Amino acid sequence: MSQISSLRKIHFISIGGSVMHNLAIELHLKGFAVTGSDDEIYEPSASRLAKYDLLPAITGWFPEKITSDLDAVILGMHARQDNPELARARELGIKVYSYPEYIFEQSENKQRVVIAGSHGKTTITSMILHVLKYNKRVFNYLVGAQVEGFDNMVKLSESAPLIVIEGDEYFTSPLDPTPKFMHYQPHIALISGISWDHFNVFPTWESYVKQFELLADSLPKAGAIIFDETDDMLDVIGQKERADVVNKPYNAHPSKIIDGKTVLITAEHGEVPVLVFGAHNMKNISGAYAVCERLGITDEEFYAAIQTFKGASKRLELLGSNATVNVYRDFAHAPSKVEATTAALKGQFPDRTLVACAELHTFSSLNKVFLKQYRRKLNAADVAVVYFNPQTVEHKRLEPISEEDIRTAFKRDDLRVFTDSAELVTFLKSLKWQEANLLMMSSGTFGNIDLGELVDVILG
Structure with a gap:
C-alpha cells in the first residue's frame, strides 16, 4: 500500500491554522475521512473549511472526537501541551504527527526543496511554483500564502518526483521546539536572509542565527545551499565548507524602473518586464532562478514565466x-x-x-x-x-x-x-x-x- 493512501482517517487538532486547514482540505480531496477541532478559527480558514464541510460545528476541544479507529492525529502548533484531545490520542496510542513530520513522511521518496529565511520565503516559493506550473512540470508543494493559479496551499500526490516547501524556523508543535524546516530534510535549501524574529522562542540573536546554521549543516552529500550573499551573517553560513555540498550565492537581479514599471536586465533575453518590484523582490527573483536552474528549468523557460508572476497574497x-x-x-x-x-x-x-x-x-x-x-x-x-x-x-x-x-x-x-x-x-x-x-x-x-x-x- 502506498504512503499517501495508507492513512485514511485523520483528525486535526488546531485545524484552523494557515497550513493545517489547507492540508486538511488536500487530504479530504484525496478521499480521506477528515475531522478537526480548534478554539478559534478566523477567515479565510473558516470559509474555506466550510466549503468542504470540514468546519467544526462548535469551537473548542472535544476528547470524544478522538476514537480508536483514527489512523493518525495531526497536531497544530497553536494547541497547548495539555490539550484534552491530545491527551486522549496519547491514551489510545494513536500516532500523533506535527504537520512538518507528516509532510516529510508523504515526500520521503521525492526530491525536497526547502525555502527558508526571515523574509522573502513565501514570495520565492510562490515564484518557483509559478515557474514550474507555467512550464508544465509535475510537482508537490507547501506554501504559506494563496498564490494565483493554485486552489490550495498544499499539494500531495504520489506521482510527483519533487516537492517545494516553504519552511519556517518557528517551533514545530507544542511537543517539539525544533524549527519546522529541520523536519523536511531538504536536498536543496535556499535561505533568503536572516533578521532576528520570534523573540519569544529565540530570545537572543545568536540563538536565532543558529537555527539557520543547523539547516545548512543538515544538507546531504550532493545537496545544495542557495543563499543571499549580501546578508553578512548568511554569507558566513553559506560559504562554510561542507563535504560534497554545492554553495550557490545570489544577489539582486539587475533591473531598472521605467515609468513606474520594473524590467529585468538580462544578457540573452534583453529587458524582461515583471509585475513585482523593490530590491528584495529582485533578490527573490535571483533566488527563485537559482533553484529553478537546479531543477532543470532553462533561462528561456524562467524568464518567459516570471513575467506573469503577480505576487503572493498580501505581499505588496x-x-x-x-x-x-x-x-x-x-x-x-x-x-x-x-x-x-x-x-x-x-x-x-x-x-x-x-x-x-x-x-x-x-x-x-x-x-x-x-x-x-x-x-x-x-x-x-x-x-x-x-x-x-x-x-x-x-x-x-x-x-x-x-x-x-x-x-x-x-x-x-x-x-x-x-x-x-x-x-x-x-x-x-x-x-x-x-x-x-x-x-x-x-x-x-x-x-x-x-x-x-x-x-x-x-x-x-
Whole structure:
C-alpha cells in the first residue's frame, strides 16, 4: 500500500491554522475521512473549511472526537501541551504527527526543496511554483500564502518526483521546539536572509542565527545551499565548507524602473518586464532562478514565466488604484520586512507621497525589549503611522507599551501612533489623496477595519 493512501482517517487538532486547514482540505480531496477541532478559527480558514464541510460545528476541544479507529492525529502548533484531545490520542496510542513530520513522511521518496529565511520565503516559493506550473512540470508543494493559479496551499500526490516547501524556523508543535524546516530534510535549501524574529522562542540573536546554521549543516552529500550573499551573517553560513555540498550565492537581479514599471536586465533575453518590484523582490527573483536552474528549468523557460508572476497574497498586493494613487497591503510584521517593503514602494514611486501604516501585532513586535529593533524602519515613508491594540498586548500577557515607547523605538518624532482603529481610519480619510500611495502592513487586521471601504473612499 502506498504512503499517501495508507492513512485514511485523520483528525486535526488546531485545524484552523494557515497550513493545517489547507492540508486538511488536500487530504479530504484525496478521499480521506477528515475531522478537526480548534478554539478559534478566523477567515479565510473558516470559509474555506466550510466549503468542504470540514468546519467544526462548535469551537473548542472535544476528547470524544478522538476514537480508536483514527489512523493518525495531526497536531497544530497553536494547541497547548495539555490539550484534552491530545491527551486522549496519547491514551489510545494513536500516532500523533506535527504537520512538518507528516509532510516529510508523504515526500520521503521525492526530491525536497526547502525555502527558508526571515523574509522573502513565501514570495520565492510562490515564484518557483509559478515557474514550474507555467512550464508544465509535475510537482508537490507547501506554501504559506494563496498564490494565483493554485486552489490550495498544499499539494500531495504520489506521482510527483519533487516537492517545494516553504519552511519556517518557528517551533514545530507544542511537543517539539525544533524549527519546522529541520523536519523536511531538504536536498536543496535556499535561505533568503536572516533578521532576528520570534523573540519569544529565540530570545537572543545568536540563538536565532543558529537555527539557520543547523539547516545548512543538515544538507546531504550532493545537496545544495542557495543563499543571499549580501546578508553578512548568511554569507558566513553559506560559504562554510561542507563535504560534497554545492554553495550557490545570489544577489539582486539587475533591473531598472521605467515609468513606474520594473524590467529585468538580462544578457540573452534583453529587458524582461515583471509585475513585482523593490530590491528584495529582485533578490527573490535571483533566488527563485537559482533553484529553478537546479531543477532543470532553462533561462528561456524562467524568464518567459516570471513575467506573469503577480505576487503572493498580501505581499505588496495592490488593493486598488486610480491615475495618481495606489493602495497596497503587505504581510510585513517584522522590522526587516517593514523597512524593505516601505523602501521598495518609495523607490518605485519616488515622486509620490508615501503614507505607510504598520500594525504591531505579533508577540515580538509588542515586546518592549524587542521593540527597539524597529529603529528607523519607517524612514522611507513621508507619513509614518503605527497602530497597535492595547488589548492585544494584554492578551499576550506582555508589559504595557505607550505611544511614547513606540515613537522612541522607531526614532521618528513625527510618527503618528493610534490605538483606536476608527481614529486611524478617520485620519487616513482626512489626508489629501493625490500623487500619493498608501501602504498597510500587518499580519493582523488593524482592528478589523474594512479595507475595501477605506480603499473606495481614498480612490474617490
